[in-house]
Amino acid sequence: xxxxxxxxxxxxxxxxxxxxxxxxxxxxxxxxxxxxxxxxxxxxxxxxxxxxxxxxxxxxxxxxxxxxxxxxxxxxxxxxxxxxxxxxxxxxxxxxxxxxxxxxxxxxxxxxxxxxxxxxxxxxxxxxxxxxxxxxxxxxxxxxxxxxxxxxxxxxxxxxxxxxxxxxxxxxxxxxxxxxxxxxxxxxxxxxxxxxxxxxxxxxxxxxxxxxxxxxxxxxxxxxxxxxxxxxxxxxxxxxxxxxxxxxxxxxxxxxxxxxxxx
Amino acid sequence: xxxxxxxxxxxxxxxxxxxxxxxxxxxxxxxxxxxxxxxxxxxxxxxxxxxxxxxxxxxxxxxxxxxxxxxxxxxxxxxxxxxxxxxxxxxxxxxxxxxxxxxxxxxxxxxxxxxxxxxxxxxxxxxxxxxxxxxxxxxxxxxxxxxxxxxxxxxxxxxxxxxxxxxxxxxxxxxxxxxxxxxxxxxxxxxxxxxxxxxxxxxxxxxxxxxxxxxxxxxxxxxxxxxxxxxxxxxxxxxxxxxxxxxxxxxxxxxxxxxxxxxxxxxxxxxxxxxxxxxxxxxxxxxxxxxxxxxxxxxxxxxxxxxxxxxxxxxxxxxxxxxxxxxxxxxxxxxxxxxxxxxxxxxxxxxxxxxxxxxxxxxxxxxxxxxxxxxxxxxxxxxxxxxxxxxxxxxxxxxxxxxxxxxxxxxxxxxxxxxxxxxxxxxxxxxxxxxxxxxxxxxxxxxxxxxxxxxxxxxxxxxxxxxxxxxxxxxxxxxxxxxxxxxxxxxxxxxxxxxxxxxxxxxxxxxxxxxxxxxxxxxxxxxxxxxxxxxxxxxxxxxxxxxxxxxxxxxxxxxxxxxxxxxxxxxxxxxxxxxxxxxxxxxxx
Numbered sequence: 001x002x003x004x005x006x007x008x009x010x011x012x013x014x015x016x017x018x019x020x021x022x023x024x025x026x027x028x029x030x031x032x033x034x035x036x037x038x039x040x041x042x043x044x045x046x047x048x049x050x051x052x053x054x055x056x057x058x059x060x061x062x063x064x065x066x067x068x069x070x071x072x073x074x075x076x077x078x079x080x081x082x083x084x085x086x087x088x089x090x091x092x093x094x095x096x097x098x099x100x101x102x103x104x105x106x107x108x109x110x111x112x113x114x115x116x117x118x119x120x121x122x123x124x125x126x127x128x129x130x131x132x133x134x135x136x137x138x139x140x141x142x143x144x145x146x147x148x149x150x151x152x153x154x155x156x157x158x159x160x161x162x163x164x165x166x167x168x169x170x171x172x173x174x175x176x177x178x179x180x181x182x183x184x185x186x187x188x189x190x191x192x193x194x195x196x197x198x199x200x201x202x203x204x205x206x207x208x209x210x211x212x213x214x215x216x217x218x219x220x221x222x223x224x225x226x227x228x229x230x231x232x233x234x235x236x237x238x239x240x241x242x243x244x245x246x247x248x249x250x251x252x253x254x255x256x257x258x259x260x261x262x263x
Numbered sequence: 264x265x266x267x268x269x270x271x272x273x274x275x276x277x278x279x280x281x282x283x284x285x286x287x288x289x290x291x292x293x294x295x296x297x298x299x300x301x302x303x304x305x306x307x308x309x310x311x312x313x314x315x316x317x318x319x320x321x322x323x324x325x326x327x328x329x330x331x332x333x334x335x336x337x338x339x340x341x342x343x344x345x346x347x348x349x350x351x352x353x354x355x356x357x358x359x360x361x362x363x364x365x366x367x368x369x370x371x372x373x374x375x376x377x378x379x380x381x382x383x384x385x386x387x388x389x390x391x392x393x394x395x396x397x398x399x400x401x402x403x404x405x406x407x408x409x410x411x412x413x414x415x416x417x418x419x420x421x422x423x424x425x426x427x428x429x430x431x432x433x434x435x436x437x438x439x440x441x442x443x444x445x446x447x448x449x450x451x452x453x454x455x456x457x458x459x460x461x462x463x464x465x466x467x468x469x470x471x472x473x474x475x476x477x478x479x480x481x482x483x484x485x486x487x488x489x490x491x492x493x494x495x496x497x498x499x500x501x502x503x504x505x506x507x508x509x510x511x512x513x514x515x516x517x518x519x520x521x522x523x524x525x526x527x528x529x530x531x532x533x534x535x536x537x538x539x540x541x542x543x544x545x546x547x548x549x550x551x552x553x554x555x556x557x558x559x560x561x562x563x564x565x566x567x568x569x570x571x572x573x574x575x576x577x578x579x580x581x582x583x584x585x586x587x588x589x590x591x592x593x594x595x596x597x598x599x600x601x602x603x604x605x606x607x608x609x610x611x612x613x614x615x616x617x618x619x620x621x622x623x624x625x626x627x628x629x630x631x632x633x634x635x636x637x638x639x640x641x642x643x644x645x646x647x648x649x650x651x652x653x654x655x656x657x658x659x660x661x662x663x664x665x666x667x668x669x670x671x672x673x674x675x676x677x678x679x680x681x682x683x684x685x686x687x688x689x690x691x692x693x694x695x696x697x698x699x700x701x702x703x704x705x706x707x708x709x710x711x712x713x714x715x716x717x718x719x720x721x722x723x724x725x726x727x728x729x730x731x732x733x734x735x736x737x738x739x740x741x742x743x744x745x746x747x748x749x750x751x752x753x754x755x756x757x758x759x760x761x762x763x764x765x766x767x768x769x770x771x772x773x774x775x776x777x778x779x780x781x782x783x784x785x786x787x788x789x790x791x792x793x794x795x796x797x798x799x800x801x802x803x804x805x806x807x808x809x810x811x812x813x814x815x816x817x818x819x820x821x822x823x824x825x826x827x828x829x830x831x832x833x834x835x836x837x838x839x840x841x842x843x844x845x846x847x848x849x850x851x852x
Contacts, residue, residue, distance in 0.1 A: 003636060003644060006721070010648060014728060023732035023758065025668075026750040032668075039665050046655035053626060053651055057644065060629040064565075065636065071836065072567035072829035073631035081627070082571050082620070089619040093658075097612045100662040101605055107664060108601040123428050123520070143527075145518040152518075183598070187517050188423035189531060191596065191671060195737025195750050198668040202598040204531055205422065206515025209598035222749040226596075226671040226739045228416045230428035231341045234742035 001065065007058040011051045018047070029196035029217040029242065031178075034103040036198070042096050049092065107199075110212045114178035117171070120151050121183070121190030121203045123230050126223055126238035127151055128171045132162025132257055137182070142205055145186060152186070153258050161259040164252065171223075171240045174248040178214045191227035194240060202227050215242040275468035275820045283380045283464070285812050297393075299385035300811050301370045304392045306702065308366035311392075312359050315399050317777075319354040320770050322347045331763025333744065342430040344743045345414030349431075350402070352417030353439070356545065357446060358399055360687055364552040365450070365488065366395060368694060369457050369481045371702065375801035376478050378466025378819045378841075380812045383459050387452045394449025401442035408434035415439075416741060418542070421513040421534050422526075425506040428519070436506065440499040447492045447499075457485045466800070466841075468821030472576065473840070475799050475825040476569060479576050480555020483583040484548045490587070491544035498537035505529070535597055539590040546683050547586040551579055553690040554621055557643045559825070560693050561625050563797045564640035565632030566836050568826035571624045578617035585614045595663050596670045604663035611661035615654070622651055633829065633836070637795070638712035642693030645720035646686050652724075653682025656731060671741075674734025677727045685723040692719070692776065699780075700794050704807050705787030711779045715772055722769035726762050733758065798837050799825050 028036060064070070118129040118137055129151060131137050138153055138160015145152040150167060153160050173179055183192050185203040193200035196219075201211045223238035243251070288294035298304060325347050329339045339347070370388070374381050382388045405412040413431035415424035423429045425436055461474075461482045474482075501512040505526070513534040514526035562569040569575060591599060591607045625647055634640070656678040660666045669675065692715070699707050734740075737750045745751060745759070793802040805815040819841040827838040838844070 003641060007644075007648065010724065017729065017732075021729070021732060022752065022754050023729075023736055025735055026737050035664055035668060038662070039659065039668075042659050042662065042665055046658055050651055050655055053622065054648060057626055057629060057647060060626070060632070061634060061636075061644070064629065064632045065634050066566075070633045072565065072633040074568060074829050074831055075570070075631070076568050076826070077571050077573065078627075082574055082623075085623045086616060086620060089616050093612045093615050096658060096662055097609065100608060100664045103664040104601075104604050104608070107667070108604070122518075142516045142518055143523070145523065147521060150521075185517075187519050188426060188428075189420055193671070193737075193739065195668070200667060200670065201596050204515075204598045205517040206528075206530070207532075207598060224737070224739050224748070228345075228420065228423065228741045230423050230426070231345060231414070231430065231743075232428070234739075234744045237748075 001062065004058040004061040007054050007061070011054045011058075015047065015051065018043070026195045027217075028198065029215060029219060029221060030198060031214040031216060032107075032198040034106065038096075038099050038103055041099065045092055045096055107211070110180050110210070111178045114180040114212050116180050116182055117173065118182045118184060119171075119192050119203070120186060121192065121225070121229070121236075122186035123188065124225070124232035124236035125168045126171075126192075126236070127168060128166040129153070130164040130166075130252065130255070132164060134159055134162060138163055138258070140184065142186060148262070150186075155262065161257065163258045164255040165258055165261060166255060171238070172243050172248055172251045173215055173240060174245045175215050175218050175242050177245070178212055180210055180212045183209045183211075188229050189227045190225050190229050190236070193224045193226035194221050195224065196221045200226050218242045218244065275822065278467060282818065283383070285380060286385055287811070297389055299381075299389050301374050301382045301385070301388060302702070302809065302811075304388055305367050305370035307392050308362055308370060308395065311396055311399055312363040312367060315354055315402070316359040316363075317773075318403075319351050319359060320773060322351040322354075324767060324770055326351060327763035327766040329743065330745065331760040333746065341743045342414060343411070345416070345741075346412045346430050346435070348741060349414050349417055350406075350412050354402065355684065356417065356549070357443070358402065360549045360683070361450070361488070361545070362395055363691060364549060364687070365457065365481065365485055366392065366453055368477075368552060368556065368698075369453070369485065371698070372477055372801060373457055373460050373481060374464070375701075375804065375809065375813060376475050376799055377461060377464060378469055378800050378814070378821060379460055379464035380814065380818070382456045383464050384452075384456045388456050391449045391453035391456065394445050394452065398442045398446035398449060401438050401445065405431070405435050405438040405442075408438065411435055413439045418538060419502070419534075420538075421502060421505065421531050422515075422517055425502065425514075426519055437503070440503050443499045444496060447496045450488060450492060454485045454489045457481065458489065466819050466821050469800075469840075472573070473821060473824045475555070476558035476572070476575055476579070477552070477555040477799075479579050480551040480553070480558075483579050484551040487544045487551070487583050487586065488548045491541045491548065494537045495541035498534055498541070501537075502534070532594075532597060532599055535594055535599075536591070539593045540587075542593065543590040544586045546679075547582055549683055549687050551583065553646070553687040554579065556694045557646050557690050558621075558625065558628075559799065560639045560643040560690075560697055561628050562826055562828060563697075563795050564637050564643070565629050565634045566828045567628055567632035568828055569624065570627040570630075571620075572824065572826060574620055575624055578620050581617040582614060585610060585617070589614060589661075592661050592663070592666070595666045608661060608663040612658065615658060615661075618654055622647065622654070637696075638707070638709060638716060639693040639697035639795075641713065641716045641720075642689045642696065645689040645716065646693065648720075649681050649689060649724065649727075650686040652728070653678055653680075653686055657682060668737070669734055671739055672734035673738045673740055674731050676740045677730035677734060680730075681727045685727060689720065689723075692716070695780075697795065698801075699783070700790030700807075701801055701804075702808055703784055703787070704790055705783050705785075706790050706794060707783045707787060708779050711775050715776045715779070718772035719769055722765050722772065726765045726769065729758055730762060796835070796837050798827055798839050800840055803839050803841055
């Protein structure tokens, strides 16, 4: 009988923990409240299923526990019941999947107005490259990486000359404007993750990956590496600060360009 | 209700082939060491797997020491930390769970439950174990070589797996890959054996739709493993080539600590596809035997036929097939083409439907049952709780957009420990309490068993349920040092310490289990041939423990399905599968 009581306690305890514990999503600072909403919806559906199933098991354990003279029912199949349960489950799955895929469609389609910010990962440092006055990033390749050109920016591409380089420093981005992060790696896999933005993506040497986000809350956020990248993995942190447009422009004009660094 | 599995009126077909000739041992060596008896091989597999599992348990304590009480033990430096998490993961997934379910339970139960004398290829079966043993030994050796074992994470993602800022570059990574290759060769020898035995060596009358669900689970898992492991095999070979022969299968142009390496043109993502093409079926290779076994535990101890047997079989087969088209849900944020997310999220959530059917049918088997809360039943109930919990958190991670914030965080760690760590291990414990009497002829101690259950079940839930919320907050996994993370309040560190303390308690409770296993060997209550009054063939052997060849002179004949419990009008509340008679027209008839 203890087990039936414990199952009820697990349900009650888990639900209470969910609502009362201080541990939850970090405060959102981007447009991806859709992700939070889908997550909360999933919590409600899964929480209801979990509670209902466990309470039913607890009821069965209490009601049908062995006592002298009890005999189990013999019922190999019940197609109607099985059919209904399958249909209800399919309904619940669709209720989670459909909004999920709709939000994913937004996630993979970058708004045309987004500005590019390149993030470059290497053991164990974050660097950034921003387009200069021409609005575009020049070509880059790991084959061009050298002590004088640590990010592998092409010296022959005119579009790259005015690119702003920030090696191992702080990144600023303007609030309210969509940003497309273009992600590169110099050495191994890394993952550009800012918990408050909700989004993350692996960075792969030899490829450029991306995601987009519109920061909505000014503030300073920590960049965490979320893909094991060797022994320094947990120390690979950076800082991104969301600021107003004026502050952003003021900061940007004070940064060094690729051309000025190569002189 | 004619034509269904539980109709016992059909007669047993005539014999088509001669009885199998057995290899009889001539010495102590060929009886207990290089044995060709599947039951001995099963025990060898189980003892080896549980022993290396104890190593993994100790490693998990070291992980929790670092996460809960960072800096307390100087021995755990950053290199060792990554070596520890890598070896813990690899041992648990491959060398404990896969080996124990298929090599251990598969070897013991397949011949007995299908009514065969032994596996059809006993010599290959013996080789299978000894290759597994060599693979385990290579892992153990890697702890003692210069540089230690690899610290690449159990997923072994290149490029870092073979580069110098990951520990274990001297010997560890090579031993790891070679060990996996040998494991896979050994498994293939065993797996072909299990498959052919189930298909070709069943007793007369044992139709496929009369097989106990344990056998269905192990059988489908074995077929899946035969199809999935080759992907890991080639990935391991290719990585060895990249490391030692200078090929670039997985290695693009890259610069390590300022130096251009000779690699170029390879794809790290290719490795991930190969790894997860193995890795996702692997989850079900562990889960399906657990599903099968738990079905039989619940049915036997609730004295009730398993509810919806045919649905259960088709759900196992359906999950097996679907699990080959969901692998990239491990890679939503890997940088693969993001449009794949639509496909893989859909297939992944579809797999929830057959899985849910299985859960409903377990629960409906309890409903209107005659529930005996024996130790195996308690573990089966613990499995339902942890599996439902872990299965549901899988719906978070499978739904691509919800996965984006949660991927690579402690939420994932909590999820997979709940669903493919705790849940199948509870089934393993339940199964050992259930079948130990057949293997040894003695019962395991009941009181110790209950103590073991309560501490393990409640403790494990308290470890892994709160852990999800650390991931929700954004704490990445595989962090050696979680100090000074801006999003982590002080209370989160307290939670980490609490989780660690629970982990120590649960770990220590396993000593009672080991003690019980050893002590009961001599002092356990004599079990008799069928202590649980079960229907399946392994409980109907002429000797307990069964002798070599299992059945004496006459192979059993099978007249009915495995779930004739509490049949109306029957003298007892169970009718063994080999008992003739027509008194089983099921259900409402």
